[in-house]
Each structure stands twice: as structure tokens, then as C-alpha cells.
Amino acid sequence: MKTPEFNSNIELFNTFGDEFDRFSFPADIKRVTSGHGGESLLICGSDKIALYDCGMAYCGEKTAENIAGQTDRLDYIFLSHSHYDHIGGLPYILDRFPEAVVYGSEKCKSVLERENARKLIRELGEEARELYTPESDAPIRTDNLRVDQVLKDGDKVSLGEETITAFETKGHTDCSLSYYLQPAGILFTSESTGILEGKDYVHTPSLKSFPDSIASSYKCERIHPAYICLPHFGMIPQYYNEEYFPAFRAECDSKMSFVRSMLQEGMNYDEMLARYIKKYWTPAKEMEQPIEAFEINSGHILNALLRAIQEEGDKEHV
Numbered sequence: 274m275k276t277p278e279f280n281s282n283i284e285l286f287n288t289f290g291d292e293f294d295r296f297s298f299p300a301d302i303k304r305v306t307s308g309h310g311g312e313s314l315l316i317c318g319s320d321k322i323a324l325y326d327c328g329m330a331y332c333g334e335k336t337a338e339n340i341a342g343q344t345d346r347l348d349y350i351f352l353s354h355s356h357y358d359h360i361g362g363l364p365y366i367l368d369r370f371p372e373a374v375v376y377g378s379e380k381c382k383s384v385l386e387r388e389n390a391r392k393l394i395r396e397l398g399e400e401a402r403e404l405y406t407p408e409s410d411a412p413i414r415t416d417n418l419r420v421d422q423v424l425k426d427g428d429k430v431s432l433g434e435e436t437i438t439a440f441e442t443k444g445h446t447d448c449s450l451s452y453y454l455q456p457a458g459i460l461f462t463s464e465s466t467g468i469l470e471g472k473d474y475v476h477t478p479s480l481k482s483f484p485d486s487i488a489s490s491y492k493c494e495r496i497h498p499a500y501i502c503l504p505h506f507g508m509i510p511q512y513y514n515e516e517y518f519p520a521f522r523a524e525c526d527s528k529m530s531f532v533r534s535m536l537q538e539g540m541n542y543d544e545m546l547a548r549y550i551k552k553y554w555t556p557a558k559e560m561e562q563p564i565e566a567f568e569i570n571s572g573h574i575l576n577a578l579l580r581a582i583q584e585e586g587d588k589e590h591v
Contacts, residue, residue: 288472295507299500300435300457304507305339308332309405309561310358311505314461315343316454318432323349324366324373325452325461326359330394330413331402333365341369349430351437352377352420353463353504354449355384357394358401358562364417375421376430378441380448382420391415400563424450442466442493444479444486451493458499465489467521469506472513475521476553480573483525483581494518505561532578546575 289295296304301317310329313336315322322344328336340347347370353359355377367373377385384390398413424430424439435454442451444465452461465486467475479486501517502508509517531552535545550571558567 288469289510289513293510295509298459298502298508300454300459302459303343305336305343307335307339310361310401311353311356312507313339313362314502315340316432316435316437317344318435320433321348321431322346323351323430323432323437325351326353327362327366329358329401329405330361330365330398330415331406331409331411333362333414336362337366337369340366346370347373349373349432350375351430351439351452352381352450353452353461354378354446355381355390356446357397358566359504360385360418361394361398361401361413363419364414367417375419376424376439377420378439378448378450379423379425380446381450382423384448385418385420391418394418397563397566397569400565404559404563440492440496442489444482444484444489447481449489451489453496453498459502460493460496460498460500461502462493462504463489464504466493466518467503467524469503469509469517470558475517475524477521477524477528478570478574479525479577480570481577483529483577484584487522487525490518490521528574528578529582532575533582536582542575546572549575 303315303317305313305315306328308329308331311326313328314325316325324340324347327333327350350363350366350373352375363375395413395415402409402413426439426441428439430437435456438453440451440453442449442463442465445463449463449465451463464478466489467477470476477486498514500508500511501514532545535548550568553571554564554567
């Protein structure tokens with residue numbers, strides 16, 4: 274399998290033209306991402322310094338080095354959710370900054386305490402290591418995966434003159450949080466409200482619940498952020514703010530229609546899953562996740578779509 278080159282300007286994400294920099298932030302925020310997978314952003318407040326997400330384990334040591342190249346201390350780490358591509362680098366970062374307090378949802382805390390969850394995090398981390406750094410045989414660590422302080426919906430954390438507010442945004446997982454940085458007005462959305470993969474396509478990775486994801490999109494929309502930073506993408510232009518969440522919901526509807534059409538054809542589950550993967554997998558996605566992870570996620574998404582369709586049918590017959 275060919276190893277993709279790590280390039281933050283790949284064509285897939287050149288959505289708004291060469292003149293727009295998706296990693297240019299309207300605040301003191303530095304991108305410390307070191308490899309494919311989830312982004313890691315250093316948020317420098319007037320008194321406290323925070324990290325938003327940790328990226329994958331295979332590049333965790335490099336991410337820690339990138340952070341150390343920007344600051345000699347790290348006060349807080351905010352986790353968007355418990356998936357391997359967002360928390361894999363945490364043990365390596367805590368090695369370098371053991372004093373950092375890790376924030377996440379209560380569900381995220383409980384997930385990271387489960388041995389079966391750590392096993393899956395390790396397995397997917399190993400697949401990512403083999404894809405992106407096949408020359409490496411370094412073990413994928415799952416020690417020190419933890420949440421120190423639980424954040425509930427609306428909880429605030431002060432960075433000094435700046436405040437980060439946590440919002441529960443379920444759908445992708447039950448542990449997903451979005452974060453709103455003020456006074457800059459930047460909303461860091463969770464995967465529950467989509468991943469932009471082109472101006473005309475918002476991926477809908479709702480692994481748990483499409484109705485929850487749609488509700489989360491309205492919740493984020495009501496915040497009316499000045500800026501939106503999307504997972505696995507970065508900033509979007511301000512003029513696109515009002516278009517983004519409706520585009521996400523439209524794609525949710527499109528996927529529901531796609532699954533309904535397969536049901537009408539009389540396809541069984543395995544046939545539907547195969548068609549879903551064929552329709553939505555592209556080689557460009559390999560820049561951000563191994564095919565094995567995509568296949569696992571596709572199964573969860575299909576199940577969530579089928580549940581949503583079933584719930585719609587149940588309501589119609591009440």
C-alpha cells in the first residue's frame with residue numbers, strides 16, 4: 274500500500290481557492306499537527322495555554338515536540354471525543370507536559386477507562402502507523418488515556434481574558450463536545466456536525482444517531498459564531514458560515530434517501546454496506562484514515578441510518 278505524503282494543502286481540501294488559508298486563525302492559535310488524522314491546535318490565552326485534541330499515536334511524539342517548540346508549559350488539553358485519531362497522541366503529550374489537565378465529557382472519561390475501548394484504539398492506531406509510517410515498529414501506547422475534569426453542557430474554562438465553553442454535540446459519538454472560544458468567537462465543531470470534503474460535499478459521520486447529529490447542528494447554528502473551525506479541515510470562510518449547517522443537514526437527508534432506495538430494492542445488510550462503501554470511499558480519504566477505519570465507521574453509519582428510518586416509520590404508524 275502506497276504511503277500518502279503528509280501535505281496540508283492537498284487538493285481534497287483546496288475547497289475555497291489558493292487565496293484562503295484554512296489554518297489562519299483570528300486569535301493566537303497555532304497548528305501543531307504532525308501527521309495524518311485529527312488536528313491538534315494550540316490555543317494561547319492571556320494566562321493559560323490549551324491544546325485542542327491530540328492527533329494519532331503514531332505521530333504523538335512529534336506532536337509533543339511541536340508543542341514544546343511553541344511553549345514551555347501546557348495547562349489544559351481539551352478532547353473533542355474518544356476516537357483514536359483525536360486522542361492517540363495524549364500519552365506522548367502528557368509525557369512532555371505531565372501537569373496538563375485533561376478535559377472531556379463524562380462519557381469520554383468512561384470510554385477511556387474501558388479495556389475493550391483501549392484495545393480498539395491500539396488496533397486502529399497500529400493500522401494507521403503501518404499506513405503512514407511503515408518503517409516504524411514503535412508500539413502504540415494506550416496508557417494515560419484519561420479525562421481529569423469532566424465538562425458538561427455549558428461549562429466554561431477560563432484562559433484568562435479568554436473563555437472556552439463546552440457544548441454537548443452528540444451524534445458522531447455520545448461523548449462528542451464542541452468548544453466555543455470567546456471573545457474571538459471561534460466555534461470548534463465536533464464530527465457530529467460533519468466534515469467538509471469539498472464545498473459541495475459535507476461528510477456525515479454520524480456513527481450513533483442521525484437525529485442527534487441534526488439536533489447538534491441546530492444547536493451550533495444558534496450560537497451564531499463569528500468563525501467556524503471544522504474537524505479534519507480547519508477554518509471555513511465567514512461567508513460560508515450560514516451555508517455550512519444547512520449543507521450538512523441536506524447531506525443527512527441525501528444519505529437517508531440513499532438507504533431508503535436500497536431498502537426498496539430489497540437489498541440485505543451486507544449488500545447495502547458494500548454499496549455504501551463503494552459510493553463514499555475515495556483514495557483521497559486515505560490521506561486521513563486507513564480503509565479499515567472507514568469500513569468500521571461505514572457500518573456504524575449505516576446502522577444509524579437504518580435506526581433513523583425505522584424510528585421515522587414507527588412515528589408514522591403512531
